[in-house]
Structure formats: structure tokens, C-alpha cells
Amino acid sequence: MGKQMKTAITPTREEDYPEWYQQVVKASDLAENSPVRGCMVIKPWGYAVWEKIVANLDRMFKETGVKNAYFPLFIPLRFLQKEAKHVEGFATECAVVTHHRLEKGPDGNLVPAGELTEPLIVRPTSETIIGDSFSRWVSSYRDLPILLNQWANVVRWEMRPRVFLRTAEFLWQEGHTVHATSEEAYERTEMMLNVYADFVEEFLAMPVLRGAKSPAERFPGAVDTLCIEAMMQDRKALQAGTSHFLGQNFAVASEIKFQSAEGKEEYAWTTSWGASTRLMGGLIMVHSDDDGLVLPPRIAPAQVVLMPIIKKEETRQAVMDYTNSLADELRALDFHGEKLSVEIDDKDKPGRAWDWIKKGVPIRVEIGPRDMEKNAVFMGRRDTPGHKKESMDRSDFVAKVVDMLDDMTQKLFQKALDHRTEYTEKVDGKDAFYKYFTPKNAEKPEMHGGFALSHWCGEMECEEKIKQDLAVTIRLIPFDAEEEAGECICCGKPSKKRVVFAKSY
Amino acid sequence: MGKQMKTAITPTREEDYPEWYQQVVKASDLAENSPVRGCMVIKPWGYAVWEKIVANLDRMFKETGVKNAYFPLFIPLRFLQKEAKHVEGFATECAVVTHHRLEKGPDGNLVPAGELTEPLIVRPTSETIIGDSFSRWVSSYRDLPILLNQWANVVRWEMRPRVFLRTAEFLWQEGHTVHATSEEAYERTEMMLNVYADFVEEFLAMPVLRGAKSPAERFPGAVDTLCIEAMMQDRKALQAGTSHFLGQNFAVASEIKFQSAEGKEEYAWTTSWGASTRLMGGLIMVHSDDDGLVLPPRIAPAQVVLMPIIKKEETRQAVMDYTNSLADELRALDFHGEKLSVEIDDKDKPGRAWDWIKKGVPIRVEIGPRDMEKNAVFMGRRDTPGHKKESMDRSDFVAKVVDMLDDMTQKLFQKALDHRTEYTEKVDGKDAFYKYFTPKNAEKPEMHGGFALSHWCGEMECEEKIKQDLAVTIRLIPFDAEEEAGECICCGKPSKKRVVFAKSY
Incomplete structure (x- = not known):
């Protein structure tokens, strides 16, 4: 065995991937667990990344005509009751509010009081409460389409919470649209999926597959669920956004009806689509390394950090002046329609x-008296092996910094794409399939094959068996899957196309 | 009686101020009540105004070094238990989560299940849960100050909810800072109050008084509560923002301790400050008139709306071209660091x-074939009596539009200031004071005097009596109150300065 390089994160990805993830979140100061089971505290650095995600997604939504609104946090029990009647597989792990007061009990301790006549559910998603408004807002085809989005917190009781990836409370956006025709609603479903895919690829430098879910993996009540899926470094899939074509199911449950141009009363067609703080988990798992977080430049709260080196008090002023003037120059640069974001860290500590x-x-960028003398900067890129730095002429650095950042984005994307390509295989036959997903080393469950492009007959029983046996699911049926005759890897019956099977978060 | 002008809002302010308010909210499409008691739906037009408030306040906070973060929605009961020990007057009307699941009962209906071992409270404010993080983050004076803010929803069970003004769930920001010294914490308390005051005056065109609350009106647990207060058109006060100097009270309750530069362990000094969707209520009540909402230009989602008039199909293309090119020209204009926001409404309906x-x-702006021929626009300002419109040369309009908008902001501010001046009086002696706050017509409670600048001895008993008798409270002790010998309007004892008494929202 060769000499091990010391890494900033212990354990390394190789040693223990799940624990590495937790340690990266900690070392990068993105977030922490809170005293409330399953709820996280998003720390300033993490929230600043989330703000970048929000700002850019929000702009992209608005460019398609979507407007923001805000609906209540609480959903009356009777709304879910109504939905439960219409929707199979309705989720029930949620936070239930039953009282509206705290009172001092006989022992002086606070106890819940003021029982509600009807319990309220903290929204796990808002189709029902938004549907109630839609039913009042829509009466004629002239009121359509309605294109709304809300940025909100939602709560789903999670038995095995994991920061960013699976938390009881998380932040997300949920888009909800209403249309007069099935075609228009389906178009919107696809349009929003493409917004997610474009955003994730361009800003998070995360390559994604686009496709549709199999029936078993659909959002309960959806006629079709479209999704994007990315491969993490442990070869597992992460769903990075979903867009649901709800047909008339939710319109029927919520009584969203309209009078058509022909004067007929019809149920409307609805869609919903969402992306959440889970994206942060994906971002970490796709790009980060054994020295911590790696942020794609367009989503970094600061693209450049300047670190003045002040060895002697007498040079402090000169070094700070040089640093500040460099910061001004950099902050004047355009970076994809915004100004470059530059942080100065003058806490000169080990x-x-x-x-x-x-x-x-x-x-x-490090700036010391010697760099100043040469009118230079001593700079290092986060993606340079060993974090080697190089001296650059100051004006040369300013002239090239935006190109360097774009080069980084491109390389991060390519690296993730190469990784996905390397661990994606056409797998045929049951034995090969089971072997593909069986790690050679039981202690390293991440060492399975990756994504399997395999044939599936279309039956839910086969999906279920694979899931039971291997904890592997159909991640998506890719939009670009070619017609090809084959045999289901589970039952051997004929199949017309390959789907993507994988383990997933 | 003269002939009544027909108004868009029924009733008028004069006829029924509270109902007028509800009707303006409805007619302007800002918000509506939801099926969840006390919770509102903020509709797209209302949310767009809120987004403007958020974007500008957020920028101003960040300019003072504040960073955003996010803390859990839920607070464990034991945290409030701890606070209740330290804090007198702790609020108890809140939403209590007691279960984490819904199950189908014997009758097929969903019922709460999975009782929690410890109830969770939906945050009414976050001092305790954020204090818990602070206690872990702070250990040395080098960790200070911490300057954080969070944009969030909070819930306080309201017995008499009123859209925007008093809702069970509302949106707000809560800033929380930790300091090594009392002086620094107090400076921050004042700094943030001034941010609120500047924002409200510049962006909402709402003149405010700045000062401190009397002890009875302080935030429970605060050593000092600073506030800004504005006068509504019914002469009542609305608190538009508060900034609390918490001393060491919350640091003691949450165990936020640090080692000072001298190596001594000390409790930290904290502040908190907040502004909420209540600002929307104030905005409506200060400026709006009997024809609906009046938006100060800097907070309007669109400063200008263009309405092409298409009488004949053959002129449609020409009119739309003219409209679109005018929109492009206007959208290129700078309006206080942003581009002018222009809406085109081509739904040519009555x-x-x-x-x-x-x-x-x-x-x-209306644009018809005749305006085009003259290369003109037919424009009307929201603050012109009778909504009269005038024809303007197109290039003249483009050249003057920004000045016109600034003129409107200035006039709205001045009008509100004049109103406040007109209904603010120095009131001396108990009889005069009681008369000042007694409406001449019992059916019009808004027809009381307004703000009374009156002497107060400093005793809570007098405050309490005035509140019981007149529903009047001390709104603030103005920062700029001059020393002046006088007698308390309640008990007649000596007083050194006048404070502001008013009815309030």
C-alpha cells in the first residue's frame, strides 16, 4: 500500500460514504441537526447556496409565465379525508396539530390545551388546500390557465432522517397549474421538467436523465410523473425534481370545474411540480471530494475568496489596499448576468x-507583500489536485477569472457525466442483473454496479420483486429510450424498451 | 347633501372603515381568507408586493453584515417551558403538534395517531430554538458578533383574525444577533430599527415615529423594545416594526456563554427584530382610497400598465407593435437601481x-390608433383626482415617467405626514384626554382625536387604567421627546416628558 495522503474529511468516500457525507456537511458549515427530531438547521453558508438555487429557479419559472403566491401552512383534516377517497397510496406520516394553547398544569408545567374541533395537518404538499382556492377562482375557460408557484416549508414525518436528503421539515417550491385541456397540461408538465433539468445541469453542473416514472413510483394520484435523476459518486440515483401530470384526478377531488368555450361544464386538468433542499444533498454527493465541499461556481455564494497575508503590522495597510482594490476590480466583472461575488477573509489565522x-x-487567492511587489496574485482552484497554487499576473488573473470559473463548471459536469457513463451498463438476464446490484464487499454497499439499463415487462409484480430482493427500483423510463425487443430481467416476458434500474436516495 | 360620486369600493372609508379595508383587499386581489381559520391566502398580486418588501429589506439587512439562515418550524415543549420560567407574560396561544400520523379509524375516517412523547409547538417566534444553536456556536469572544436573520412563517392563534393585520399564520423575518457587550447589542437594536424606519418611509412612503415602548408594551423578556409607529387614515396607530434589546435574559435562558478576551466566562447580549406581512395591512390603510389600492411606486409589482385599445382587427398589429416598442423603451429605464417594471394588459374588455x-x-397608459397617429400616449396617474387622463407626447412621457413616479412617492408620503400632523395634538389634563379619545359618533369609532402627545408619570397602573377605560395605549416614547415638566394625564403626578397615546391595530 502506498502512503496515504492526509485528507480534510475523515472518513474518505472510499472508507465510508454515508459518514463522509455527514462530515462534509459539517466541515463545510452548511447545516446541522437540530434538537427537533428530523429537522435541520440550515447555517448561513448552506442557506446562501439555497438562496442562489431559489433566485435562479424563481427567475426561470417566471420566464414561463408562472407567478408566486402563498397558501396556508395548515390543511384541515377533512381535505385529506376527501383526497384519501380519490387517491390510492396517500401518505400518512405527517405532523398533526390538535390543540391551540399551552396552559400551566397542576405541577406548573405547560400542557396542551384548547383542543381543536377539527385537527389540522402541517402541509406535506399543498394540492388539496390550493385546489380549494382554484375551485373558487375558476369558473370559465377565460380564467385559464392558472400558473402558480409557492416557496414554502413542508413536513413529512421521516423515520430515518438524513440532513438535506430526508428531513421531516424541508424547504421547497411547489408549482400548481390549471388548464382547460389535457394537451396543454401535459405540455406544462414537460416544460417544467425541462426547467428543472436545465437548471440542474447549468447551475449545479449535475448531468441528469429525463424520463417518466413507472406506475409504482408515481406521485399518488398522478396520471404521469416525469422526473430527472442524477448519479451520485456512490453510483446511487438521486431524484432531483419531479413534474406531475395529474389529469383530472385532483380537479375531481377539489371540484375545479369550468365552463368551456362551447358552454359545457368540464373538470379542469392540473399539474404540480416540485424541487427541494434535497438538491443540496445531491450537489454535495455529486461533486465533493475527500477535502470537503466542491461548489459549482454559478451556485457558490462567493466565487472568489481573497486572503490577505499580514505578516508585519507595517505592511497591513498596503496589503489591505491591494486586496480591496483587487476585490473592487473583480466585483465589477459580469458573471452570467450578475456581478462576480468576492469574499475577503482578513482573519489571518492558521x-x-x-x-x-x-x-x-x-x-x-492569497495576497502577501511578495505578490504585491510583482503585481501578482497567488491563486488556487478548488478542482486542482493537491490544491496547488500558482502565481499569476494580477491583470492576467482579472482577465481570465471568469473563463476559469466556466472551465471549472464544465469540468465538474464532464467528470460527473463520465462517472455516470462508466457506471451505466446494459444488463440482460436475471443472473447478471442480480450480480450487478450485489456489492462484492458487503461492508461497502455502494460498490454495486450503478445504473442498469434493462428490460422490464411493464408489470408491477416484477418491480416489486426487484425492490424486495435488491432494494433496486425503476428510476425512470427515459424519454429517449429506443424501441428494442428484449426480455424482462425479472420474469423473462417480452419487453419493448430498456428502463433505468438503480439503488437510490 | 351634494351628489355622491360613485366609488369603486363600497362602503367608503367614511361609511365603514373596517369594511372598506376588507373590500380594498378583495377588489385589489391581494389576498383572501382561507378555509383554515385565521389563515390567509396571499394571491399573486399581493405576493408580488410582499416579494418587493422582502427583496429590499433583505438587501438592507445584508448591507449591515447580516446573513440569512433557517431554523426548525417546530419548537420542543421543554424549550418553551424553560423560557416560561425566565419570561413573564409569555404568550400561550399557539399551534400544538401532538401526533405524527393519520390512520383510518373503524369508520374509515382518518384520525390522528402516533402520539409524540413530547409535543411540538409551531414557532410563534424563534428565540428559544435559535438560542439553542447559539449556545453551541458561541464559546469565545472571537465567535461574536453573530448576525443572523430568517425569513419564515410563524403561527400565533388569533381570536379575532383580520387579513394581513392579525392572522394565525403570517410571514415575517426575524433577526437574531449575539454580542459580547451590552453597548454593541444596544447599537445593533437601534441600527435595525433605523433600517425599518428608512425602508418604510422610502419604499412604503409611510411616515413613522421612532421610539421605545413603555414597559407594559415591551416584548416579553426584552429589556427594551424599540418600535416604529405609523398613523392610519382612521387615526389609529399601526406598529410597523420592532427591535428588541434582550439584555442577557435570553442568553441566560438559552445558556449562551462565551469566554471574554480577559478569560472570564460571561453571558452574551442578544437582540431580536422583526417585520411581517402586517406591513401590507399598513400599506393599504395609509394610502388607499375609495377607489381601491394605491401602491407607492417603489413597492408596486408594476409601475406602469400599458393597455392597447384594439377596436378593429385590422389595427391590432400596429397597436400591439406600438405598445411593445413603448414597453421595451420603458423597461430600459432605471428606477432606483432596478429596471422599470411594465405590464401589458391586452385583454380589451370593459x-x-x-x-x-x-x-x-x-x-x-391607454394606446389607441389616435394616440399612435399623434405619436402620443393617453396616461393617467393613480393619484389624480377623478382618475383623469391626459395625452402626452410619447417621448415626453418616456423622459418624464421616472420623475412622475418619484413625485407620486413624495406626494403620498407628504399626504400621510400631513394627516398625522393634523390629527396629532398635545393633550393636557384628564378630561381633555378622555374627550380626545371619545368619538362624537358612537357608530364611527375611528372619529376619535388621533395621536395624543400627553404626559405620563411612568407608572404601569396609569397605563392600565387608560387602556381599560379607552382602549388607548402608549404607542411609544419618542426618541426626540423633549424634557418638559407636566402632569400625568391619569393620576396628575409629575412627568418629565410627553409620550404618544393612541388607539391601535
Whole structure:
């Protein structure tokens, strides 16, 4: 065995991937667990990344004509009752509010009081409460389409919470639209999926597959669920956004009816689509390394951090002046329609550079008296092996920094794509399929094959068996899957196309 | 009686102020009540105004070094238990989560199941849960100050809800800071109050008084509560933002301790400050009139609406081209660091112009074939009596539109200031004071005097009596109150300064 390089994160991805993930979240100061089971605290650095995600997705939604609104946090029990009648597989792990007061009990301790006549559910998703408004807002085809989105917190009681990936409370956006025709609603479903895919690929540098879910994996009540799926470094899939074509199911449950141009009363066609703080988990798992977080430049709260080196008090002023003027120059640069974001860290303490490496800042710049003399900067890219730095002429650095950042984005994307390509295989036959998903080393469950492109007969029983046996599910039926005769890897019956099977988060 | 002008809003302010308010909210399409008691639906036009408030306040906070973060929606009961020990007057009307599942009961209906071992409270404010994080994050004076803010929803069970003004769930921001010294914490308390005051005056065109609350009106647990108060058109006060100096009270309750530069362990000094969707209620009540909402230009989702008039199909293309090119020209204009926001409403239907008047858009522009021929626009300002429109040369309009908008902001501010000045009086002696707050007509409770600048001895008993007798409270002790010998309007004891008494929302 060769000498091990010391890494900032212990354990490494190789040693223990799930624990590595937790340690990256901690070392990069993105978030932490809270004293409330399953709820996280998103720390300033993590929230700043989320703000970038929100700002850009929000702009992209609005460009398609969507407007934001806000609906109540609470859903009356009778609404879910109504939905439960119409929707098979309705989720029931949720937070239930039963009282509206705290009172001092006989022992002086606070106890719940003021029982509600009807319990309220903290929204796990808002189809029912938004549907109630829609039913009042829609009466004629002239009122359609309605294209709304809300940024909100939602709660789903999670038995095995994991920061960002699966938390009881999470932040998300949920889009809800109403249309006069099935065609228009389906078009919107596809349009929003493409917004997600474009955003995730361009901003998070995360390559995704686009496709439809199999019936077993659909959102309860949806006629069709479209999704994007990305491969993490442990070869598991992460669903990064879903867009649901709800047909008339929710319109029937919520009584969303309209008078058509021909004067007929019809149920409307609805869609819903969402992306959440889970994206943060995906971002971490796709790009980060054994030294911490790696942030794609367009989503980094700061693209560049400047670290003045102040060895002697007498040079402080000069070094700070040089740093500030460089910061001004950089902040004037356009970076994809915004100004470049530059942080100055003048806390000259040991480990400062490593802190920024762990936090994933794309470019670090050190500025000391020697750099000033040469009118230079000493810079390092987060994606350079060994975090080697190089001296660059100051004006050269300013001229090239945007290109360097775009080069990084491109390389991060390509690396993730290469990884996915390497661990995606056409797998035929039951034995090969079971072997593909069986890790050679039981202690390293991440060492299974990756994504399997395999034939499936279309039967839910086969899906279920694969899930029971291997904890593997159909992630999606790719839009671009070619027609090809084959045999279901589970039952051997004829199949016309390959679907993507994988383990997943 | 003279002939009554027909108004878009029924009743008028004069006829029934509270009902007028509800009707303006409805006519302007800002929000509506939801089926969940006390919770509102913020509709797209209302949410767009809120987004403007959020974006600008957020920028102003960040300019003072504040960063955003996110903390859990739920607070464990034991946290409030701990606070209740330290804090007198702790609020208890809140939503209590007691179960984490819904199950089908014997009759097939869903019932709460999975009782929690410890109830969770939906945050009414987050001092305790954020304090828990702070206690872990702070250990040395080097960790201070911490300057955080969160944008969130909060819930306080309201017995008499009223859209925007008093709702069970509302949206707000809550800032929380931790400091090493009392002086620094107090400075921050004042700084954030000034941010609120500047924002409200500049963006909402709402003049405010700045000052401190009397002890009875302080936030429970605060050493000092600073506030801004504005006068509504019914002469009542609305608190538009508060900033609390919490001393060491919450640091003691949450165990936020640090080692000082001298190596001593000390409790930290904290502040908290908040503003909410209540601002929307204030905005409506200060500026709106009997024809609906009046939006100050800097907070309007659109400053200008263009309404092409298409009488004959053969002129449609030409009119739309003219409209679109005018929109492009206007959207290129800088309006306080942003681009002017322009809406095109090409739904040529009866009542279109009135819809935009009711929605409060600052400037309406009609464009028909005759305007095009003259290379002109037919424009109307929301603050012009009778909504009269005038023809303007197109290039003249483009050259002057920003000045017109700023003129509107200035006039709205001045009008509100004049109103406050007119209904603010120095009131001396108990009889005069009681008379000042007794409406001449019992059916019009808004017809009391307004703000009374009166002497107060400083005793809580006198505050309490005035509140019981007149439903009047001390709104604030103005920062700029001059020393002046006088007698308490309640008990007659000596007083050194006048405070502001008023009825309030």
C-alpha cells in the first residue's frame, strides 16, 4: 500500500460514504441537526447556496409565465379525508396539530390545551388546500390557465432522517397549474421538467436523465410523473425534481370545474411540480471530494475568496489596499448576468485556506507583500489536485477569472457525466442483473454496479420483486429510450424498451 | 347633501372603515381568507408586493453584515417551558403538534395517531430554538458578533383574525444577533430599527415615529423594545416594526456563554427584530382610497400598465407593435437601481382600466390608433383626482415617467405626514384626554382625536387604567421627546416628558 495522503474529511468516500457525507456537511458549515427530531438547521453558508438555487429557479419559472403566491401552512383534516377517497397510496406520516394553547398544569408545567374541533395537518404538499382556492377562482375557460408557484416549508414525518436528503421539515417550491385541456397540461408538465433539468445541469453542473416514472413510483394520484435523476459518486440515483401530470384526478377531488368555450361544464386538468433542499444533498454527493465541499461556481455564494497575508503590522495597510482594490476590480466583472461575488477573509489565522477549501469556494487567492511587489496574485482552484497554487499576473488573473470559473463548471459536469457513463451498463438476464446490484464487499454497499439499463415487462409484480430482493427500483423510463425487443430481467416476458434500474436516495 | 360620486369600493372609508379595508383587499386581489381559520391566502398580486418588501429589506439587512439562515418550524415543549420560567407574560396561544400520523379509524375516517412523547409547538417566534444553536456556536469572544436573520412563517392563534393585520399564520423575518457587550447589542437594536424606519418611509412612503415602548408594551423578556409607529387614515396607530434589546435574559435562558478576551466566562447580549406581512395591512390603510389600492411606486409589482385599445382587427398589429416598442423603451429605464417594471394588459374588455385602478398601479397608459397617429400616449396617474387622463407626447412621457413616479412617492408620503400632523395634538389634563379619545359618533369609532402627545408619570397602573377605560395605549416614547415638566394625564403626578397615546391595530 502506498502512503496515504492526509485528507480534510475523515472518513474518505472510499472508507465510508454515508459518514463522509455527514462530515462534509459539517466541515463545510452548511447545516446541522437540530434538537427537533428530523429537522435541520440550515447555517448561513448552506442557506446562501439555497438562496442562489431559489433566485435562479424563481427567475426561470417566471420566464414561463408562472407567478408566486402563498397558501396556508395548515390543511384541515377533512381535505385529506376527501383526497384519501380519490387517491390510492396517500401518505400518512405527517405532523398533526390538535390543540391551540399551552396552559400551566397542576405541577406548573405547560400542557396542551384548547383542543381543536377539527385537527389540522402541517402541509406535506399543498394540492388539496390550493385546489380549494382554484375551485373558487375558476369558473370559465377565460380564467385559464392558472400558473402558480409557492416557496414554502413542508413536513413529512421521516423515520430515518438524513440532513438535506430526508428531513421531516424541508424547504421547497411547489408549482400548481390549471388548464382547460389535457394537451396543454401535459405540455406544462414537460416544460417544467425541462426547467428543472436545465437548471440542474447549468447551475449545479449535475448531468441528469429525463424520463417518466413507472406506475409504482408515481406521485399518488398522478396520471404521469416525469422526473430527472442524477448519479451520485456512490453510483446511487438521486431524484432531483419531479413534474406531475395529474389529469383530472385532483380537479375531481377539489371540484375545479369550468365552463368551456362551447358552454359545457368540464373538470379542469392540473399539474404540480416540485424541487427541494434535497438538491443540496445531491450537489454535495455529486461533486465533493475527500477535502470537503466542491461548489459549482454559478451556485457558490462567493466565487472568489481573497486572503490577505499580514505578516508585519507595517505592511497591513498596503496589503489591505491591494486586496480591496483587487476585490473592487473583480466585483465589477459580469458573471452570467450578475456581478462576480468576492469574499475577503482578513482573519489571518492558521488553517484559513483549508476552511475555504472545505467550504468549496471555487477560487482562493492569497495576497502577501511578495505578490504585491510583482503585481501578482497567488491563486488556487478548488478542482486542482493537491490544491496547488500558482502565481499569476494580477491583470492576467482579472482577465481570465471568469473563463476559469466556466472551465471549472464544465469540468465538474464532464467528470460527473463520465462517472455516470462508466457506471451505466446494459444488463440482460436475471443472473447478471442480480450480480450487478450485489456489492462484492458487503461492508461497502455502494460498490454495486450503478445504473442498469434493462428490460422490464411493464408489470408491477416484477418491480416489486426487484425492490424486495435488491432494494433496486425503476428510476425512470427515459424519454429517449429506443424501441428494442428484449426480455424482462425479472420474469423473462417480452419487453419493448430498456428502463433505468438503480439503488437510490 | 351634494351628489355622491360613485366609488369603486363600497362602503367608503367614511361609511365603514373596517369594511372598506376588507373590500380594498378583495377588489385589489391581494389576498383572501382561507378555509383554515385565521389563515390567509396571499394571491399573486399581493405576493408580488410582499416579494418587493422582502427583496429590499433583505438587501438592507445584508448591507449591515447580516446573513440569512433557517431554523426548525417546530419548537420542543421543554424549550418553551424553560423560557416560561425566565419570561413573564409569555404568550400561550399557539399551534400544538401532538401526533405524527393519520390512520383510518373503524369508520374509515382518518384520525390522528402516533402520539409524540413530547409535543411540538409551531414557532410563534424563534428565540428559544435559535438560542439553542447559539449556545453551541458561541464559546469565545472571537465567535461574536453573530448576525443572523430568517425569513419564515410563524403561527400565533388569533381570536379575532383580520387579513394581513392579525392572522394565525403570517410571514415575517426575524433577526437574531449575539454580542459580547451590552453597548454593541444596544447599537445593533437601534441600527435595525433605523433600517425599518428608512425602508418604510422610502419604499412604503409611510411616515413613522421612532421610539421605545413603555414597559407594559415591551416584548416579553426584552429589556427594551424599540418600535416604529405609523398613523392610519382612521387615526389609529399601526406598529410597523420592532427591535428588541434582550439584555442577557435570553442568553441566560438559552445558556449562551462565551469566554471574554480577559478569560472570564460571561453571558452574551442578544437582540431580536422583526417585520411581517402586517406591513401590507399598513400599506393599504395609509394610502388607499375609495377607489381601491394605491401602491407607492417603489413597492408596486408594476409601475406602469400599458393597455392597447384594439377596436378593429385590422389595427391590432400596429397597436400591439406600438405598445411593445413603448414597453421595451420603458423597461430600459432605471428606477432606483432596478429596471422599470411594465405590464401589458391586452385583454380589451370593459372595466379593464378600473381593475388596474383598484389594484393600485401607479401609472396607466391607454394606446389607441389616435394616440399612435399623434405619436402620443393617453396616461393617467393613480393619484389624480377623478382618475383623469391626459395625452402626452410619447417621448415626453418616456423622459418624464421616472420623475412622475418619484413625485407620486413624495406626494403620498407628504399626504400621510400631513394627516398625522393634523390629527396629532398635545393633550393636557384628564378630561381633555378622555374627550380626545371619545368619538362624537358612537357608530364611527375611528372619529376619535388621533395621536395624543400627553404626559405620563411612568407608572404601569396609569397605563392600565387608560387602556381599560379607552382602549388607548402608549404607542411609544419618542426618541426626540423633549424634557418638559407636566402632569400625568391619569393620576396628575409629575412627568418629565410627553409620550404618544393612541388607539391601535
